[in-house]
Amino acid sequence: MDKFDRKLDQAARAAWLSYVGGRTQDEIASQLGVSRPGVQRLLALARQEGLVKVHIDHPLANCMVMSDAILKRFGLDFCDVVPADPEASNGSAHYLAVAAAERLARYLDRSEPLTLSLGTGRSVRAMVEALSRLDRPQHRFVSLVGNVARDGSANRYDGVMVLADKTGGERFLLPAPVVAGSVEEKEAMLNQRLFQAIAEVAKEAEAAFIGVGRIDRQATLFQDHFISEAELDELLSRQAVGELLGWPLNQNGEVIDCSITRRVTSLPLEMFRDQALVALAGGRDKGPAILAALRGGWLKGLITDENAARFIIEAENL
Amino acid sequence: MDKFDRKLDQAARAAWLSYVGGRTQDEIASQLGVSRPGVQRLLALARQEGLVKVHIDHPLANCMVMSDAILKRFGLDFCDVVPADPEASNGSAHYLAVAAAERLARYLDRSEPLTLSLGTGRSVRAMVEALSRLDRPQHRFVSLVGNVARDGSANRYDGVMVLADKTGGERFLLPAPVVAGSVEEKEAMLNQRLFQAIAEVAKEAEAAFIGVGRIDRQATLFQDHFISEAELDELLSRQAVGELLGWPLNQNGEVIDCSITRRVTSLPLEMFRDQALVALAGGRDKGPAILAALRGGWLKGLITDENAARFIIEAENL
C-alpha cells in the first residue's frame, strides 16, 4: 500500500495546486513531472477519495431564516437546512449527507473516548459515506436498529460498519430486526444477554444520528415487509404520520400504542431524553413525519432540506 | 445593499450546485433561470467574495513529517507546513495565508470576548485577506507595530483594520513607527497616554500573529528606511539574522543589544512569554530568521512552507 499512499500524496499536492492555487492542469503537470492526463487522474482520485472538501461559506438567507425559526420554535440545539436540488432525482440527499457529515465530524474530532449511536436508512448511510477518514480508535459506535433483515441475513455495510471502518473505532450491532415477528419473539430478543449488553452501550451514547420514517405506502417499514398491509392500515387509521426507530408517532409526536408498538425491539424513545438525538431527513413528503418528531420534542438536532423546512414553517405558521 | 445581498445569495446557491453538487453551468443556468454567462459571473463573484472554501484533507506526507519534527524539536503548540509553489512568483504566500487564516478563524470562532494582536508585513496582511467574514463584534484587535509610516501617514489598510472590518470587532492602533528616530523620540512615545493604554490592551491579548523579518539588504526594516545603511551594517556585524517586531535576533534567537534596539518602540518580546506568539513566514531565504526565532523559544506556533521547513530541518539535523 506504500505505492498507493505515495500516489495519494501526489494527488493531494495536485489537488492543492489546482483548487487552492488555481493553476491549470498543464502547469501542475510540468511541476509534478507527469503528463496532463496524469494530473487529470490524480485529481479524480483526490475527489474520489474525499480529499477535497468544499465548503460554501454563506448563510443562504432562505435556509438561514428557516433554520433559525425551527431552532427557536422547537428548542433545538442546532438545525441545519441545506438548499434543495429539484433537478437531482434523489432530492438533496447528497447535500444533506455532507451537512450531516460535518456535524458528525464535530463529535468525532474529540480525542476523549466517545460513544455514538446510529439509526438506519439511506440518509444515515449517506452521511457516513460523506465523512472523511479520521483516526479515532478510541470511539465506540452502536447500531440502534438491528442490522438483521427479515430473512436473518446481516448487512455487512451497515452505517456503523462503514463508520467504524473509517475511524478504526469499536462497533456494536444489535442482533435483531426493527420489528419482531411476534410479541413472544420480541420478549426472547430482549432477554438475550448480547442484546442487553449492547443496549447498555447504547445508553451511554452521547448522541444518536437517526433517520425519520414516513408512514404510508412508501414507508420503509412496509416496503421491507417489517409490517403487513393490514398493520399499515391500522397505523394509518390511528393517525400515524411518522416513525422514529420504528416507533410510530401521531401528528403531535406521541408514540401510538397499538399492536405494532408491542413488537418494536428498538430501545424506547424515552431513553434518548438525555442524549442528543439528531434527526436527518429531507424532502417535502417527509415533512409531516419530521414535524411530528419535532412536536413530540424528541429531537435535539435536525438536519433537513429547504423543502421539508418550508413545509414545517408553513404548518406551524412561522 | 439589499440587491447585492440577493445576488450573493444566488451566487452561494450557484456555487453550492457547482462545487458540492458537481453540476454543469448549463444545468445551473436553467435551474436558477439565468443565462450561462450569468452563472459564470455568479461563480466568479462567489469566489471573489471568498464564499468558496476549499480544504485538502490530506496530511501531505512531506509537510506532515517536517511539521511534526519542528513541533517536537522546539516545543511548539502547533506547526503548519504548507507545500511550496516554486512556480508562483511570491513563493507560497497564498497557501500560507490560507493556512494562517484557518488558525486565526479557530480563535475567532469563540463567542467569549477575545483580544488578539497582529504584527505587520505582507504575510499578516494576506492572512486577514484570506479570512472569511465572521460576525464577532465582541473581539478586540491590537496592532503590535505602529501603523504610522516614517512620514507620519497612517496606513488605512493595516491588518487590524481589515480584520476589524471583517468581524465588526474593536480596533486598537499603536500610534508609532516600528523604530523611532532617536532615543528621545522613543521615550516621548512610550510616555504618551494613548500609547500606554493601547499597550495595556496588547498585554491582555491571548495570541499574537506576527511576521518574521530577515536582516539583510532585502529587509523590510531597511527597505522602508526605518534603519539606515550604517545601522544595517552594524546589525550584520553583530550577527543579526532575523527580527521579530523590530527586535533583532542573532543566530541563537537572543535579542541583540545595540544602538537600534534602544530605539525600537515595540512591546518587549518578554511580554509574549505567556501569550501564544504565532509566527507566519515562508520561503527558504527567511529560513535563518525563522530558525533564530525558534531557537530563542519565542514562538508557540509557526505557519511556514516546505522550503523554510526544509531549511530548518537540515540546519538542525532532524
Next chain:
DNA sequence: TCAGCTATCGATCAAATGATCGAACAGGAG
C-alpha cells in the same frame, strides 16, 4: 422629457478540462 452615461446581459470564441481509446510495459505462467 430627453440625452448621455453606466451597468448589466447575452452571443461568440479561445482555453481548459474530462473521457475514450490504443499502445507500451511489467509481471507471471507455460
Next chain:
DNA sequence: CTCCTGTTCGATCATTTGATCGATAGCTGA
C-alpha cells in the same frame, strides 16, 4: 524464452468553462 494478461500511460477529441465584446435597458441629470 516467449507469450499472455493486466495495468498504466499518453495522444486525441468532445464537452465544459472562462473571457471578450457589442447591445440593450435603466438610471441620472439637465
